[in-house]
Amino acid sequence: MSKRDLTFSLGCKDGFPIFIGYFPTAMxxxxxxxxxxxxxxxxxLFSVTNFAGSGQFLAASLIGSGALLxxxxxxxxxxxxxxxxxxxxxxxxxEDGITGMKRALIAHGTTDEVFSISLMNPGRLPASYMAGLxxxxxxxxxxxxxxxxxxxxxxxxxxxxxxxxTIYAMFSSLLAQEFRKKGLKVLLIAAISAGTHSVLTLLLGxxxxxxxxxxxxxxxxxxxxxxxxxx
Amino acid sequence: MKTFVLPILVSALAxxxxxxxxxxxxxxxKLPPLLSRMLRLLPVAALGPLIxxxxxxxxxxxxxxxxxxxxAAFILAYFKGGMILPILSSIVVTYLALLFGA
Numbered sequence: 001m002s003k004r005d006l007t008f009s010l011g012c013k014d015g016f017p018i019f020i021g022y023f024p025t026a027m028x029x030x031x032x033x034x035x036x037x038x039x040x041x042x043x044x045l046f047s048v049t050n051f052a053g054s055g056q057f058l059a060a061s062l063i064g065s066g067a068l069l070x071x072x073x074x075x076x077x078x079x080x081x082x083x084x085x086x087x088x089x090x091x092x093x094x095e096d097g098i099t100g101m102k103r104a105l106i107a108h109g110t111t112d113e114v115f116s117i118s119l120m121n122p123g124r125l126p127a128s129y130m131a132g133l134x135x136x137x138x139x140x141x142x143x144x145x146x147x148x149x150x151x152x153x154x155x156x157x158x159x160x161x162x163x164x165x166t167i168y169a170m171f172s173s174l175l176a177q178e179f180r181k182k183g184l185k186v187l188l189i190a191a192i193s194a195g196t197h198s199v200l201t202l203l204l205g206x207x208x209x210x211x212x213x214x215x216x217x218x219x220x221x222x223x224x225x226x227x228x229x230x231x
Numbered sequence: 232m233k234t235f236v237l238p239i240l241v242s243a244l245a246x247x248x249x250x251x252x253x254x255x256x257x258x259x260x261k262l263p264p265l266l267s268r269m270l271r272l273l274p275v276a277a278l279g280p281l282i283x284x285x286x287x288x289x290x291x292x293x294x295x296x297x298x299x300x301x302x303a304a305f306i307l308a309y310f311k312g313g314m315i316l317p318i319l320s321s322i323v324v325t326y327l328a329l330l331f332g333a
Contacts, residue, residue: 021314028318042235049243054274058281059242069241076245082274083246087253107251161290162326165300168286169321172301173308175278176317180309186275194279202284212280219276224269 006121011132018113018133019140022053026141028166029056030148035160036064040149047145051108051138054174055080057167062209071209078216086115095124102127109134185227193219293329300325 004010026047033043050056055076062072087110094106106127114134118125152160178186193215200211262270286297300321307317 024315024318036235037233038235042239045236046239046242049239050246052246054277054281055242055246058277059238059245061285063235063238069238072238073241073245076242077249078273079277080246080249081270083250084253085271087250088257091254091257103254104251107254108247110250158329159326162296162300162322162329164289165286165297165321165325166318168282168297168301169304169318170314171278171281172305172321173314173317175275175282176305176308177312178275178278189272189275190279190282192279193276194283197280198284212277215280216273216276219279220269220272223272223276224265227268227272 006129008128008132011129012136015133015136018137022140023144026144027148030145031152034149034152043149047142065208067209075209075212093125095126098127106130189219189223296328299328
């Protein structure tokens with residue numbers, strides 16, 4: 001890649017593929033929360049204030065199962081801990097002099113995809129480029145949520161049930177991509193957490209939020225013992 | 232009518248806190264290696280319970296309809312990459328499975 005001028009409009013251009021990727025997933029989210037009984041403005045508020053794929057789907061399923069706020073907080077916090085690592089990388093690469101509110105806004109827009117695309121650029125990252133990249137992605141996420149909600153109002157029930165598979169399909173696609181990059185250990189860790197969660201919730205009657213936390217911590221602990229090298 | 236504002240904002244807080252911390256504090260280089268590896272594995276460990284057992288339970292009595300869909304998505308994502316095609320294929324497969332009573 002030759003040296004590029006990291007402007008706001010280049011940020012928007014780099015963000016466009018993210019927009020395309022987020023849109024259908026966000027539509028699925030809008031559809032899911034409509035079926036949970038949220039109103040349109042609540043669905044939009046959800047995506048505006050959270051702006052996180054798996055975190056929002058997890059929060060939605062916990063809200064649907066009537067989880068306590070504490071369960072919700074801890075589960076969502078754990079699944080979003082990865083942003084702490086991504087944010088640390090992005091923060092290191094930001095141009096000097098980006099402070100206060102700008103920094104907080106850049107932090108709010110740090111998603112998995114924004115992280116990967118922004119760090120493909122060599123050198124320091126200006127706030128204007130980050131703003132273009134993040135706003136474009138954000139627009140895809142929020143508008144997709146609204147459209148998905150509205151589509152849910154007219155879609156026949158059988159098709160809605162089928163579209164509900166989208167969340168699981170998103171996670172299973174992510175799992176497939178991780179599997180391809182990192183090998184069998186990925187499937188092993190996911191199998192441990194899936195098995196633990198199933199046993200805890202179905203057989204032992206543990207509440208879904210806590211079970212999720214236990215399953216996640218147990219599987220990543222076992223994983224960290226068996227995987228020695230840094231990924 | 233029930234309002235969902237509180238859980239939405241709790242979830243927002245649980246998202247914003249881990250995001251904003253590294254922009255002000257740098258402590259991640261100092262974590263013990265085992266803990267650091269464990270934290271990095273959390274996203275993968277989350278995928279298991281995000282899929283199971285929900286993908287079966289949501290489709291009772293058509294227990295395998297959702298699973299057929301995510302199997303299609305998994306295979307496509309593995310060989311072709313991306314998310315859009317796998318997700319669309321899962322909707323089609325699940326819809327067909329529901330229609331024909333899997």
